[in-house]
Amino acid sequence: MDTLQKDDILKQFPQFEQPLLEEILSQSTIRQVQEGEEVLRTGQYIRSTVLLLSGLLKVYREDDEGNEFLMYYLEPGDACALSMMCTARNEQSQIMAKAVAPSEVILIPSHLSELWLGKYKSWHNFVIASYRERFEELLQTLDSIAFKGLDERLLFYLKRHVKVSGKQVRLSHQQIADELNSSREVISRLLKKLEQTGAITLHRNYIEVHDLDLV
Amino acid sequence: MDTLQKDDILKQFPQFEQPLLEEILSQSTIRQVQEGEEVLRTGQYIRSTVLLLSGLLKVYREDDEGNEFLMYYLEPGDACALSMMCTARNEQSQIMAKAVAPSEVILIPSHLSELWLGKYKSWHNFVIASYRERFEELLQTLDSIAFKGLDERLLFYLKRHVKVSGKQVRLSHQQIADELNSSREVISRLLKKLEQTGAITLHRNYIEVHDLDLV
């Protein structure tokens, strides 16, 4: 069992040094997360760094009235950059993370992830790279909200979704509307227009994507 | 002169260890920046980590059509987190940074700032803290764009401006509109409304802020 887990981790995090992998195996816990389950909540204290072993997480922001918008997805091999930062100062999460598929996450106690920064070069590089990648993705999201109309944002959203989970987008219009902080009717109309261009085909509860770059 | 500079640095970065300060003094360059001058440009390769010694920088995003929006301000003692991250991989800047007042910046060659992460605990903490603070500010900006109407965003903008440069806001309506990616007429109207509540008084080329929390 242990060796199996080790292989799993190795596969997703091939860049880690051998001794680091050993430490991860012996010191961290692996948690199974169901689809729809929350991994991080806004306001929660963070005591672990979160690495994703399998599945898919969405990281999003939620305001006081329950509005939300998607920041980015985390795929196997990714880490929640925010959980690394909060960790260092024992602070509260500013974001929500929820499994959109059954997932396995590795929880590394804060003090270790902190310690490893100095101890393992590969860990240090991984943390810096994670910060940077998330920051960049966040900037892209920000751009699309700040500069683009809903039609382009929808395209951007669909492209990203296709990238992480394929051309069968299994989402209702309502779910999409939520993640874009919009309303169902509006999304329905825009999707209809997209269908008319031939880029997608609409079905109940899922969308078949053909080619979004045509548009 | 050297000792004067050292005192200056000490004053803004009291958390740095003595040997680190020595290295900064001997290895980095200090650059005077005029008001309006660009410190970082989108697309530019970054070879230095940027620390702000005096003055004020605004960090913002610009799209292909010249639209912009403000991400946050950097004050003396702050660092450009993005310049730290790009640095590590010799990558291109994703953002713009411009002096909004005459400023002095410290430019630290990338390889040193990288090296110091392992060498100086205080540097390491500083870098992590910078990442985190910028990320949080960016999230706030994002929230206001995603969830709030222009009226609230304007309030948020004014509050932030007051915090970094006082209650005499020396900006034209046009400049504010640019930083919020809006248009002058709209900002004029909203400011007028604010004036009617007594929160501010409008003048040519500047706004006198009384109390923004009244609103």
Added chain:
DNA sequence: CCCCCTCTGTGACATCAGTCACTGAATGCG
């Protein structure tokens, strides 16, 4: 002191997005 240029104020209108009200279609369950 006058002229010009920039900044500001304001009404009319256009456009995008959100809301409401309703219909019909697909699915699943008893």
Added chain:
DNA sequence: CGCATTCAGTGACTGATGTCACAGAGGGGG
């Protein structure tokens, strides 16, 4: 099979923001 529930489609309306056109105010330089 039939009903209930969820999902999707659509027209009418509203409100916020952006655009256009223009007027007036303030300040600085010749």
